[in-house]
Structures are given as C-alpha cells and as structure tokens.
Amino acid sequence: MNHNTDVIIIGAGPVGLFAIFELGLLNLQCHLIDNLDKVGGQCSELYPEKPIYDIPSRVKISGQELTDELMKQVKVFNPVFHLNQQAEKIEKLSDQLWKVSTSAGNIISAKCVVIAAGVGSFVPRKPPIENIEKYENTSVFYSVRDKKKFNGKNILIAGGGDSALDWANDLSSIADVTLMHRRKEFRAAPTTVSKMLNLEKKNKIKFILGQLDSIQESEGQQLNIEYKNDEKKDSLKVDFLLPFYGLKMELGPIANWGLNLYENQIVVDTEKFETSEPSIFAIGDINIYPGKLKLILSGFHEAALMAQKCFSYCCPDKKNVFRYTTSSKDLHKKLGV
Amino acid sequence: MGIIFVKDREGNSHKLEAEAGSTIMEIIRDAGLEIEAACGGCCACATCHVYVEENWLSKLKTRCEEEILMLDQAFHVANTSRLCCQLEFDEQINGIVLTLAPD
Ligand SMILES: Cc1cc2nc3c(=O)[nH]c(=O)nc-3n(C[C@H](O)[C@H](O)[C@H](O)COP(=O)(O)OP(=O)(O)OC[C@H]3O[C@@H](n4cnc5c(N)ncnc54)[C@H](O)[C@@H]3O)c2cc1C
Ligand code: FES
Numbered sequence: 391m392n393h394n395t396d397v398i399i400i401g402a403g404p405v406g407l408f409a410i411f412e413l414g415l416l417n418l419q420c421h422l423i424d425n426l427d428k429v430g431g432q433c434s435e436l437y438p439e440k441p442i443y444d445i446p447s448r449v450k451i452s453g454q455e456l457t458d459e460l461m462k463q464v465k466v467f468n469p470v471f472h473l474n475q476q477a478e479k480i481e482k483l484s485d486q487l488w489k490v491s492t493s494a495g496n497i498i499s500a501k502c503v504v505i506a507a508g509v510g511s512f513v514p515r516k517p518p519i520e521n522i523e524k525y526e527n528t529s530v531f532y533s534v535r536d537k538k539k540f541n542g543k544n545i546l547i548a549g550g551g552d553s554a555l556d557w558a559n560d561l562s563s564i565a566d567v568t569l570m571h572r573r574k575e576f577r578a579a580p581t582t583v584s585k586m587l588n589l590e591k592k593n594k595i596k597f598i599l600g601q602l603d604s605i606q607e608s609e610g611q612q613l614n615i616e617y618k619n620d621e622k623k624d625s626l627k628v629d630f631l632l633p634f635y636g637l638k639m640e641l642g643p644i645a646n647w648g649l650n651l652y653e654n655q656i657v658v659d660t661e662k663f664e665t666s667e668p669s670i671f672a673i674g675d676i677n678i679y680p681g682k683l684k685l686i687l688s689g690f691h692e693a694a695l696m697a698q699k700c701f702s703y704c705c706p707d708k709k710n711v712f713r714y715t716t717s718s719k720d721l722h723k724k725l726g727v
Numbered sequence: 728m729g730i731i732f733v734k735d736r737e738g739n740s741h742k743l744e745a746e747a748g749s750t751i752m753e754i755i756r757d758a759g760l761e762i763e764a765a766c767g768g769c770c771a772c773a774t775c776h777v778y779v780e781e782n783w784l785s786k787l788k789t790r791c792e793e794e795i796l797m798l799d800q801a802f803h804v805a806n807t808s809r810l811c812c813q814l815e816f817d818e819q820i821n822g823i824v825l826t827l828a829p830d
Contacts, residue, residue, distance in 0.1 A: 436771045509765070517802050518829040550799045572804055577796045601804060620806075636800040638774065639765060 393498045395421045395470070396704045398490050399506055400477045400644075403431020405674030405689030406506035407460040412697035414467030415721055418704055421470045421498050423477045423490070425511040430457030432675075433686075435512055435637060446687060456686075466726050472496050476511055478643045480670075486703070488669070502700045505656060505665070505672040506689070510641035517548070517602050517633050525605060529613050530631045540565045540630060546615055548602055549634035552578040555586045557632060562589050568596040568626065570617060600624065602633065644676075652678050662699035663692045669703050671696045729821035733777075735760055736827055745816045751777070751825065752812035762827060768812035773800040776828035778807045783823045787814060803829060 397413050399406045402424040410420050428434055433442075433453035441450045451459070475494035480503060483489050489499045514532035516522060522530060534540075534557055543565050547558045550571035555578040558569045569586070574597070576583045589595040600617035608614040608627050616625045641654050650657040650666035655678035658665055665672050673696050674689035682688070701710050715721050729745045733755055743758045745751075752775040755762045763774035770793045779787065784807060790798070794813045798804050811825065 436766060437769060440769065440771070515800065572799070577799050601802070635802065636773070638763075638772070 391496050393421055393470070393496065395419050395498060395500045397421075397502045397504055397700055398423065398477075398488070398498050398500045399504045400424075400490070401431060401506035401508055401674070401676070402426070402429040402471060402473070403506060403508050403674060404433050404456060404460060404686050405508075405693060406431070406504070407457070407464055408690050409504055409506060409673060409693040409696065410464040410467055410469045411460075412693045413700060414464065414469075415715070415724060416697055416701040416710065417724070418697070418700060419469075420467070421472065421500070423472045423475060423492055423496075423498075425474070425476045425513070427474050429461060429471065429473070430454065431508050432639075433457050442686070444685065444687065466724070472498075476642060477507075480647050486669075501669065501704045503670045504696060504700070505644065505670065505676055506674045506693075507641075507644055507672075508675045509639040510644065510654075510676075511639065512637040513640050513642070514633075515635040515638045517635065519602055519605055522605060525607075525613060525631070529611065529629065530605075530633070532633060534561075534632070537561065537564065542566075543629040544568075544612075544627070545630045545632060546570060546626065546628040547632045547634065549636075550576045550578070551634060551636060552582060553636075554578070554632075554634040555582045557634065558595055559585050559589060562594045567594070568598060568628070570598050570600050570602070572599065572601045572619075574599060598626075602631075605631070655682075661695065663696040664699060669700075671700070729816065729818065731816065731820075732822070732824045733758075733760060734824075734826040736829060745821075747815075747817050749816050750812050751814040751816060751823075752810075754816060755811065755825075755827075760827070761830075762811075763830060764812060766812075770794055770797050770810060770813055773797045773810060774830065775810050775812045776801045776804075776830075777809055777811045778805060778826040778828060779809055780824035780826075781807060783820060786819050786823070801828065 396418040397420045399420050399422045402422045434457045438454035475492040479491045481489045488503050491497050541564050545565050546568045547554050548570045558567050561567050590597050600619040603616045603618045606614045612627045656672035658672050658677045660679045663671050663673050673692040675684045731743050731745045733741045745754045752764050765774045766772035794810050
C-alpha cells in the first residue's frame with residue numbers, strides 16, 4: 391500500500407506518541423511505524439505494570455497507564471499506525487520528499503521523518519546455542535506466521551511466558567506439542583496456565599522440565615534437541631523448535647541509513663533534534679547529544695522542538711506563531727475543546 | 728572500597744573495584760565489561776545474568792519473586808544464577824567471584 395503524509399514517525403514508544411501531539415498542534419499529520427503489535431514501546435513491552443515517578447505532575451503512573459493516556463491525548467489528531475512491521479528502508483525521492491518502506495510492504499512518503507526508535511526494534515531473544523542460525527526459518531521459528539506448516543508435526547516449544555504457553559495451547563489442536571521449561575511454574579496469565587495444565591492432563595501437551603543445550607541435524611529434516619535438567623542430560627527429536635524467551639532491542643536497519651551514529655545512537659543538534667541528514671530527526675532514547683539523559687521527559691521536550699522545525703519544512707510559506715494551548719482559540723479548535 | 732572478581736565470556740578474569748551502594752551490574756558495566764543490562768537495572772530484561780561461585784551463594788540475599796520470574800527469560804540458568812542488577816555490593820560479599828553467563 392502507498393501512503394502520503396506530512397511526517398513519518400518510526401517508533402510508537404512514549405516519545406513517538408507525544409510527537410503526534412506536538413506535530414498535530416502545528417497541523418501536521420503523522421503515520422507511525424512500529425515493530426511491536428502494540429503502541430507504547432518499552433513502557434508497554436518491558437514494564438507495563440511498573441510505576442514511573444518522574445513524569446511531571448504525575449506522582450506515580452505505570453508504563454501501560456502512561457501509554458493509554460498518551461493515546462487519549464493524541465486521538466484527536468487521527469494518527470495512522472502501521473504496527474507489526476519494521477521500517478526497513480529510507481530513500482530520498484527529492485529534496486523535499488522521503489520514502490520509507492516497511493517489512494509488511496507499506497510505502498509511505500512524507501516531507502519529514504522522525505526516528506523515535508528507542509534502543510531499536512524489539513526482536514526475539516535467541517538462545518545462545520551453537521549453530522542455531524543454521525536452522526532458523528526452516529526448523530527453528532521465533533514467531534508463528536503460518537500455522538499450517540505445523541499441521542501433524544512434532545513441535546518443541548521452549549519457554550515459560552505467555553507466548554510459549556499461548557502457542558502450546560493453540561498448536562496442540564493440530565500438532566504434537568511438547569513444552570519445555572526449566573521449572574513447572576509459568577510467568578503467564580492464570581487462565582493460560584490452567585488451560586495448558588488441563589491440556590497436559592488430557593495428554594494433548596507433553597511437558598518436560600529442562601533447558602535447551604544443543605541442536606543437531608537428525609535424519610529426515612528432523613532436529614535432535616539435547617536438553618539439561620540440573621545436571622541430567624536427555625534428548626528428543628522434533629520437526630520444529632519454537633523458542634519463546636521474550637524480546638530484546640536491536641538497532642536494526644537504522645544502522646544502515648547513512649546517518650551519523652555514536653555508539654549506536656543517532657547524533658543530533660539540541661535546537662531542532664535534526665540528524666546529519668536535513669529533515670530527518672531523531673528524538674527519545676535513540677538520539678545522543680552532550681548531556682543526553684534517556685528519560686521520557688527529555689524525549690517529550692525534544693518532540694516539541696523537533697515539531698517547530700518540521701513545520702518550517704512542511705509549510706515553508708506559513709508563519710508559525712507561538713501560542714499556548716490554554717488560551718489559543720486556534721489550538722482549541724484543533725484539540726476539539 | 729572493596730573488590731569483586733569477574734570472569735568474562737572469553738574466560739579472562741578481572742579484578743574490579745567495588746563501592747558499597749552500587750549494584751554488581753553497575754560495577755561490571757562501569758568497568759567496561761561486556762554486560763548488556765538492557766533495562767538499566769530494573770529487573771526487566773535478564774541480560775545481566777551471572778553465575779555466582781558456589782561458596783558465595785549463601786552470603787547473598789535470596790532471589791525475590793521478580794528475579795525468579797525474570798530468570799525465565801535467561802538461558803542456561805543454574806542454581807548459581809543471579810541477575811546481578813539485583814545484587815547490591817556490601818562488605819558481606821567483598822571478594823565475591825562471578826562469571827558472566829553466555830549471551
Ligand atoms: C524497566 C524500565 C524502567 C524505566 N523507568 C523509567 C522512569 O522511571 N522514568 C523515565 O523517564 N524513563 C524510564 N525508563 C526509560 C524509558 O522507558 C525510555 O526512555 C522510553 O521508553 C523511551 O521512549 P522512546 O519512545 O524514545 O523509545 P521506546 O520506548 O524504546 O520505543 C521505541 C519503539 O520503536 C520501535 N522501533 C525501533 N526501530 C524500529 C524500526 N526500524 N521499525 C519499526 N519500529 C521500530 C520499537 O519496536 C519500539 O516500540 C525505563 C525503562 C525501563 C526498561
Ligand atoms: S539489568 Fe535488566 S534485569 Fe538486570
């Protein structure tokens with residue numbers, strides 16, 4: 391699909407979300423891209439339940455609450471979200487136009503690009519097992535895209551969180567599922583856990599205590615998986631291995647976009663938060679400048695200043711008059727109040 | 728001021744100066760050793776996984792529920808495994824010996 395907008399925001403963490411607001415006040419429309427299946431970045435993925443104490447005027451707010459409140463605040467500006475996809479490529483169409491392509495085949499063009507990519511995309515944590523790369527996408531999968539592939543097969547699911555148990559439950563209706571975890575307690579929703587234990591009782595899921603140790607090829611496309619439980623070693627043969635050990639952050643394709651980087655962060659100025667490439671900005675955890683603090687409130691400030699400069703790129707002939715949201719009739723109209 | 732001993736993933740040993748009040752993760756990170764500690768010590772990432780030498784185990788505070796849960800996202804977990812952002816350095820563990828877990 392092709393889209394056209396004023397500003398593309400890469401990353402829908404708290405800082406990317408607040409950027410919608412600051413840009414919206416200046417009448418600029420945004421499209422956001424995020425790898426995750428939800429908005430909120432680190433706040434919703436890593437610590438939804440944990441309290442944050444340094445958001446101005448909020449004595450205490452959890453990661454998820456902050457995300458929800460930001461979504462409420464920006465709703466009026468009708469941002470367009472492209473979730474579950476990575477921003478892969480950026481190309482200059484002309485002096486005043488960028489094109490960003492995503493892993494899901496979306497192509498978005500805009501006058502400005504704002505990189506609010508945190509520490510990078512959330513990607514699956516891979517077990518540190520020798521040669522595992524060799525089997526990735528043939529017999530080892532970190533996510534399930536096409537269930538049909540697993541029909542009637544032998545599958546080992548490793549991990550003890552929501553994804554591991556959800557998929558064990560789900561795939562047990564079409565495949566021979568073994569779940570492996572290092573203890574028989576799970577970090578998943580209680581209903582998911584009881585469903586899994588129930589399926590185990592009915593012999594629909596087999597559970598083994600253990601941790602992955604090594605993988606070798608076995609005859610007929612199968613994998614021989616060695617695992618350890620304390621010091622005891624054992625092995626089993628399966629068609630597919632699905633490890634679910636949560637997500638980690640990796641800079642990803644942004645590293646190849648030709649921007650000035652310092653230790654995997656994007657170098658910006660502190661007036662406009664613009665990168666080495668004019669009309670590409672970087673705000674939030676992804677940027678670096680003298681004195682940078684990786685705080686949400688710093689990212690909010692950066693979003694406000696970035697928006698001013700975006701306005702001059704997007705509307706070169708218009709004058710930007712500084713106004714307060716408290717008193718400006720014009721801003722009230724935009725905010726629908 | 729005290730010390731801790733850390734064996735890195737290549738098997739080299741490092742003697743690091745340690746100050747009470749810092750966490751072991753901070754001491755290792757600030758010394759420039761390879762420890763990801765992606766969440767900055769919030770017990771939210773399991774990338775500060777270390778093995779504690781057996782005879783020091785009893786000197787440490789036991790794992791809290793949050794650390795136990797987070798260890799589920801670590802690999803090659805042993806009974807000597809700890810998330811070292813949850814270990815505060817003090818006189819009790821002066822001289823402790825640790826090994827960085829594989830990543
Ligand atoms: C446990 C914990 C506790 C914290 N406590 C506090 C606190 O008390 N106070 C505070 O101020 N800060 C705290 N922080 C830090 C705070 O969460 C970050 O500063 C904040 O999340 C940064 O927001 P961001 O929008 O810049 O990036 P992030 O929240 O990291 O979001 C970036 C988003 O970009 C996406 N992305 C990256 N690259 C791509 C790509 N190429 N394509 C598509 N999507 C991409 C990622 O998937 C991610 O969703 C804490 C962090 C952690 C982990
Ligand atoms: S640094 Fe993230 S869990 Fe210790």
